[in-house]
Amino acid sequence: MTFDKNLVCHECQKLFVFSEGEQQFFEQRGLTNLPKRCANCRLSAKFRRNGENLDNLHKIDCTTCGALTVVPFKPSEERPVYCRACFMKIREEAADKDSFSEIAV
Secondary structure: OOOOEEEEOOOOOOEEEEOHHHHHHHHHOOOOOOOOOOHHHHHHHHHHHOOOOHHHOEEEEOOOOOOEEEEOOOOOOOOOOOOHHHHHHHHHHHHHHHHHHHHHO
């Protein structure tokens, strides 16, 4: 059994969570090293590697938890924007509802 781990980002020096699900993903892929960057710094690094403009990234607070997150689109006030952790949680809940409704029908 694995537990969430708190790690410090190599770039921004902020604490981030290496969740149990992410650890399982790393294990399935055969990755043995812990991540060195938080999700926002990973996204920034990905943009730099691909030669994309970092000006396209927008900082915004997560609608659910209030954490600062970076998104590759200009957010509108009409739709909520979530950090990666909240987005994945909402996505899982929606998938659970869909599978439950298929069973109930």
